[in-house]
Amino acid sequence: MTENLVDILGSPLIQRAILASVLCGASCSVLSVFVVLMKMPLIGVSMSHAAFAGAVFAMLLGINPVSGGFIMCLITAGVLGPLSDRTDMAPENILGIMFSFLMGLAFLGMGILTRTKAGAFNLMWGSLLSLSGPDIAILVFVTSLLVLFVLFFFKEIRLVLFNRRLAAATGLPEKAIYYTVLFLTGAVVSSNLTTVGGLLIFALLVQPGATALQLTYNLKHFFVISTASGIGACLSGLTLSYIFDVPSGSAVVLMATAIFAAAYIFSPKRNATKLKEREHE
Amino acid sequence: MNRHVIEFEGITVRKGNNLLLDNISLSVSSTEFVGIIGPNGAGKTTLLNVIAGFEQFSGTLSLFGHQESRKRDRQTRLRIGYVPQLFQIDPAFPILASEAVVTGSIGRLGLFRSPGREEMERAMRLMEMMRMAHLADRPLGQLSGGERQKVSLARAILQQPDILLMDEPTANLDIAVQKEVLDLICEIHTRQDLTLLLVTHDVTMLPAAMRRAVLLDNGKKIYDGDIDTAMSSETLSRLFQYPLETFDRNGKRFVSYD
Numbered sequence: 001m002t003e004n005l006v007d008i009l010g011s012p013l014i015q016r017a018i019l020a021s022v023l024c025g026a027s028c029s030v031l032s033v034f035v036v037l038m039k040m041p042l043i044g045v046s047m048s049h050a051a052f053a054g055a056v057f058a059m060l061l062g063i064n065p066v067s068g069g070f071i072m073c074l075i076t077a078g079v080l081g082p083l084s085d086r087t088d089m090a091p092e093n094i095l096g097i098m099f100s101f102l103m104g105l106a107f108l109g110m111g112i113l114t115r116t117k118a119g120a121f122n123l124m125w126g127s128l129l130s131l132s133g134p135d136i137a138i139l140v141f142v143t144s145l146l147v148l149f150v151l152f153f154f155k156e157i158r159l160v161l162f163n164r165r166l167a168a169a170t171g172l173p174e175k176a177i178y179y180t181v182l183f184l185t186g187a188v189v190s191s192n193l194t195t196v197g198g199l200l201i202f203a204l205l206v207q208p209g210a211t212a213l214q215l216t217y218n219l220k221h222f223f224v225i226s227t228a229s230g231i232g233a234c235l236s237g238l239t240l241s242y243i244f245d246v247p248s249g250s251a252v253v254l255m256a257t258a259i260f261a262a263a264y265i266f267s268p269k270r271n272a273t274k275l276k277e278r279e280h281e
Numbered sequence: 282m283n284r285h286v287i288e289f290e291g292i293t294v295r296k297g298n299n300l301l302l303d304n305i306s307l308s309v310s311s312t313e314f315v316g317i318i319g320p321n322g323a324g325k326t327t328l329l330n331v332i333a334g335f336e337q338f339s340g341t342l343s344l345f346g347h348q349e350s351r352k353r354d355r356q357t358r359l360r361i362g363y364v365p366q367l368f369q370i371d372p373a374f375p376i377l378a379s380e381a382v383v384t385g386s387i388g389r390l391g392l393f394r395s396p397g398r399e400e401m402e403r404a405m406r407l408m409e410m411m412r413m414a415h416l417a418d419r420p421l422g423q424l425s426g427g428e429r430q431k432v433s434l435a436r437a438i439l440q441q442p443d444i445l446l447m448d449e450p451t452a453n454l455d456i457a458v459q460k461e462v463l464d465l466i467c468e469i470h471t472r473q474d475l476t477l478l479l480v481t482h483d484v485t486m487l488p489a490a491m492r493r494a495v496l497l498d499n500g501k502k503i504y505d506g507d508i509d510t511a512m513s514s515e516t517l518s519r520l521f522q523y524p525l526e527t528f529d530r531n532g533k534r535f536v537s538y539d
């Protein structure tokens with residue numbers, strides 16, 4: 001059994017899959033801190049569909065799907081950023097329209113593509129087990145960019161997450177930080193089309209942050225817990241998919257949900273609030 | 282050094298068909314303490330937002346003697362502190378009260394420098410002075426509305442601004458805490474060379490140091506001058522469309538209503 005395990009871990013294919021899981025988990029879960037604390041899950045979902053639609057059309061045109069996805073994300077960020085900044089329209093409605101439009105676009109492309117190429121479905125589910133060298137290189141680059149951003153601008157990020165208007169009033173380049181977050185969202189989402197795909201990635205953009213939200217009041221710990229739970233979900237999902245031979249994307253998402261459920265049930269924050277409420281009764 | 286730090290010339294703010302501010306002219310000198318008073322929807326918050334740089338307007342706005350362009354520069358932002366009207370926060374948001382106060386100093390620090398021990402100590406001293414040191418390690422989202430308001434005020438003061446804009450800083454506070462916060466505002470006003478603009482609709486509780494009132498109604502400035510003159514039963518009753526009485530006792534003017 002142990003020898004068996006050593007054999008498995010020794011295989012370059014598996015090593016690459018493990019690396020892919022760690023990168024996918026890390027990039028999505030660091031980003032999910034922003035998605036959860038800036039209350040922009042709809043932006044996350046729109047961006048992932050933009051990436052998906054962009055990749056599908058890139059495939060149709062015979063160019064690299066990841067760059068197609070990224071370009072589409074940039075366009076979406078360029079439209080969404082200013083729109084959600086406006087106070088005279090409810091951003092939810094615009095995002096809802098945007099999101100369904102992108103989804104329609106993606107499925108239109110899918111319909112045309114599946115007649116010619118079977119590979120299109122991979123963009124929906126991704127696969128941790130079949131990443132190419134360049135795929136991994138892109139993931140390494142995007143993940144490092146994201147981590148460096150958080151490390152270098154931690155204090156600015158804290159205030160922007162807390163209250164964008166106060167951040168602006170305090171003299172921070174709040175807009176620049178917000179647009180960097182949108183840009184990084186596009187980069188993370190499109191580079192992860194290959195790992196968990198354009199549909200399932202949304203789970204990884206929300207659940208790690210939501211898990212951390214159950215567990216800590218410290219923003220540094222928040223990033224750490226989120227990242228740990230994201231990587232944990234990816235690695236355990238990978239293991240399950242290997243053992244039971246099920247699609248890795250679905251296994252990862254189910255594990256992320258399980259981790260969130262556990263955090264929710266055992267949340268000291270929630271329990272403390274409940275206790276307080278009971279005292280008041 | 283009594284030049285105007287804030288100068289409005291024909292400032293108008295329009296949203297769709299609504300005229301939020303209608304051709305307002307106003308000058309405020311350095312170290313003045315001005316009350317912006319008016320009923321709900323008068324345009325008080327809009328006026329502060331114009332100064333803070335959050336609102337598109339027509340007309341000319343000059344701050345610290347310079348005419349403002351469309352894009353506010355960082356230096357000007359640093360010099361203006363802002364205490365928003367009731368700010369909401371998710372109860373689970375990961376920030377402690379002391380961390381929230383310290384965020385007031387980070388604009389001054391600039392990029393790539395973290396607030397160190399010095400900033401932390403300054404924040405703690407301020408919180409002690411404001412009698413809120415016991416809140417330092419509590420998550421901000423768990424504080425009461427009034428406690429949060431004090432945190433918000435402390436973070437704006439820590440920014441060491443030249444102009445401090447306060448939007449109903451005492452709404453949500455009980456009478457004792459209202460008095461405490463207003464006294465504190467007066468104390469800060471005398472200690473530092475600070476220009477204060479305080480928005481309120483509560484004319485029964487005005488800080489003693491506030492000597493000038495700007496009355497707003499429906500986006501228009503209807504009075505600008507000495508506060509005691511403004512606090513006449515006739516003016517106030519017309520402004521709030523409700524009969525208000527004023528009387529003097531111990532050299533102070535009081536406002537009351539049925």
Ligand SMILES: Nc1ncnc2c1ncn2[C@@H]1O[C@H](COP(=O)(O)OP(=O)(O)OP(=O)(O)O)[C@@H](O)[C@H]1O
Nearest residue numbers: 088296299301320321322323324325326327328482
């Ligand atoms: N985005 C908007 N579009 C149209 N009208 C608006 C908008 N924002 C505010 N208003 C209107 O502008 C007027 C002034 O608003 P403002 O927030 O400045 O009032 P205020 O004096 O601060 O009131 P309060 O005491 O309730 O805080 C209100 O009548 C409000 O309905």
Ligand SMILES: [Mg+2]
Nearest residue numbers: 325326366448
């Ligand atoms: Mg207001």
